[in-house]
Amino acid sequence: MSAKIPKPTALAKPVQLPERIANVEQVRSVRTPISLNYDFIPGQAAQAYLTAFGEKRILGQRSPVDGAVFVPPRGVDPRFGVATTEYVELPDKGHIGSFCVTQVPIPGRDDLELPYISAWIFLDGADIGFIGLVGECDTADCRIGMRVEAVWKDDDQIAQTAENIKWWRPTGEPDVAFDQAGGRGFAARQAARADGTGHASQPNSANPASQ
Amino acid sequence: MRDIAIVATSMVQTLAMDTDTEVEFMVPVISDVKRQVSMEAQDFGFICSGSSDFLAGQAFSFVHTLDAVGAVPPISESHVEMDGAWALYEAWVKLQLGEVDTALIYSYGKTSPGSLRDVLATQLDPYYVTPLWPDAHSLAALAARIGLESGQFTATDMAAVAARSLRNATDNPLAVRSAKTHPNLTTAENILAEAEVVPPLRELDCAIDVDGGVAVVIAAEDEARRLCDRPVWIRGIDHRIDAQNIGARDLTRSESAAKAAAQAGMANGCFNGEKLDFIEFYAPYSYQELILLSELGLIDELGLSADGSGGANGDDFINPSGGVLAGHTMMGSGLMRLAEASQRISQGKGDRALAHATSGPLLQQNLICVLEGE
Structure with a gap:
């Protein structure tokens, strides 16, 4: 025979409100919307890419380490943490x-x-x-x-x-x-x-x- | 305990990084410390960073910034959504455990895309406080008002802190605000004549929010001596936290700062009985520096005067860099205090310094680090 799990005592009896707010509608949930505004900056590489893309051209960047070409460019070869500055136009x-x-x-x-x-x-x-x-x-x-x-x-x-x-x-x-x-x-x-x-x-x- | 030292530092800070992303401006900073110790990313036993998605306005933004490190082949890496000083603490623990001998720590913050004083409301109690959107300046003004009305400090004391920051920041290339930008406001008297922007705070009582980043390399024992000429040893380090509920604390005090200082070996303003040569505080509001000085037992010793000088120790004793009133890189300024102190010691401008970092609202969490030159 399983033991009966008692209800939490707080729920066992109805909430007694003070007289002066007895007739006020009870708050059951509160919404607290969060909104923060940011002015996003694409960065040098992404800005160059977007500018070219607006002219139907696709720009990548070449790694100074081994010549690998990244597109879209992010200004860095992430494998080595090295800045990429040479742009390459791609078909x-x-x-x-x-x-x-x-x-x-x-x-x-x-x-x-x-x-x-x-x-x-x-x-x-x-x-x-x-x-x-x-x-x-x-x-x-x-x-x-x-x-x-x-x-x-x-x-x-x-x-x-x-x-x-x-x-x-x-x-x-x-x-x-x-x-x-x-x-x-x-x-x-x-x-x-x-x-x-x-x-x-x-x-x-x-x-x-x-x- | 192993002896662990700061062996390389690099910083960048400017009013607004108008063209660069976090990745783009952190590549030169991280490359700089790697070059100073002639190591590649894979040579470090551990890499730890500090930053905040709420600043970047982007989830997992720290993953992008790992591009600036060079994570191929894989590296051992961690991140804290905290100031970089706590990233350094995590790395310090890792070195103390004996798992590794070197660590690269970096942190950065770009406050220019958003409004920092509003963004900081999101770090408050999410149920009872954040929905009221108390901005950071307003909360600080509340605490400063309590301090003024209780007589713990005066408006002149606060203005003196701000004036000294301007004077000390004059020769700091990373300072955005200094006697150069505000030549007529280098005395407490002149600052008091300025308008209050969020009463009782004046503009110069509040740190100026900027964009920046910092990288630091720490190393243990012989490895530290091998990597640089004058290692700056971490002699004591500790961090403590006060209650999150700002209504549950005495806002004119910072008990966690006092406890962290005691744990780090500070007593009566001295480290193991030895006098400090200078202090770098992370106090984004002028009055907070007065609270920290009091908690560290330094007010009486310094005999702070109304002109804001460091008493018998001279201007350079407190925040010789100008501190964060001269430039506040959110998520970076704490680690920058350690880096500033370390640079000054390695340049021979002092042998023993205390560096402080804070996090959370109104000095809620504090880290104290005592640094000594060899």
């Missing part, structure tokens, strides 16, 4: 490093037709991915290494915002080899650099044009 073409097909809606994004594909796009000449949607492509056809190009918004809608590119669509060019695609390609290039078979200032060789 709006690349390949899919990895991707995800989403079957469930995101609150607030009714504009996304299900299912949709989000992907890490590795621009030609860049060593890290650049996130974006993949469009004009059946989900069954999407694959690692598939070549894509940017579909920009109409010129009158272009601004200094990450929303300038609507999606990335397949170009129909031959795929980048699986072991050269995305992060695998970066690892392969790093190994080549370490072996001395690659050149430190030579960016990404995943671009089929250079293969």
Whole structure:
């Protein structure tokens, strides 16, 4: 036989209010909204990136250590804690490093037709991915290494915002080899650099044009 | 106990970092200390940082700033949502445990994107106090009023602290406010003629909020001697905390500061019976410096005079850098006090110093560190 758990004594009897507030509606919850305003500063690298992006150009930065190219640029090579100052203009073409097909809606994004594909796009000449949607492509056809190009918004809608590119669509060019695609390609290039078979200032060789 | 010393320091501070992110302005600071000790991120036994998401207005903002360290291959790393002085304390404990021999500590704050006095309301009791949004200046004014009306200190004493800060900050390249920016306000008399902005506080009674960052390297024993010519030894360090409920404390006192000082080896204004050469206080309001001097048993000894001089010890005894009234980097100013004291000792401008850091509202939490040159 299980022991009966007694109710807390505070709940055992009704709250007795003083006479003068007996008829006041009881407070059951209080909302205390918090709001603080900030003037966000993108920083030097992000500002340069956004300015160029507002002109349909994509800027990255080159690491002074081994020539790796980061996009979007953040002013630093995070692997070494070293400032990056050299800008590199990148094409709006690349390949899919990895991707995800989403079957469930995101609150607030009714504009996304299900299912949709989000992907890490590795621009030609860049060593890290650049996130974006993949469009004009059946989900069954999407694959690692598939070549894509940017579909920009109409010129009158272009601004200094990450929303300038609507999606990335397949170009129909031959795929980048699986072991050269995305992060695998970066690892392969790093190994080549370490072996001395690659050149430190030579960016990404995943671009089929250079293969 | 192992002997642990500060072996490298670097700081940056300016009114507003108009173009740089935290990452961008911390890269040179962290690179500077790494260069001073000829070490890469992976060479440090431990890395600890202090910052606040409420300043950045962004969740997990400290993760971005790790980009300035260089975390590949992986490093042993921790973060405190506190002033960097507490990050140093965590690292000091790690070194005391004997797990590691070196640590890199950094902290930073960018107050310019928001309104610090309002942001600080979020550190108060979330149920009863924060919803009232008492801003930091108003709370300080309340405490200063209690001190004035109880006769613990006078408006002239407060103005004298502010005037001395301006004079001492004159040669400090990191100072944003000094006799250079306020040439006509270097005496208590002139400051008293200024208007009260949040009565009874005048503008110069309140620290000027700025953007900045600091990095420090600590090392144990022989490693400290190998890494620099004159290690600055941490002879005593302790931190204590008072009740969060500001209504539950005597706001004219800081018992936690007194306890931390006693635990760090201070008694009657001296360290183990030896006189200090100077003190760096983190007191963002002028009256708080008077409370700290009182808690450390220094008021009587100094014979503070109305002109704000450090009594028999001269102006340079208290906050030779000008202290945080000359420039307040939220989350950085505590570690900066340790760095300022360390730099001064390594330059031979003193052998023994007390550095203080505070956190929380109205001197709620206090850290005391006594530093000595070899």
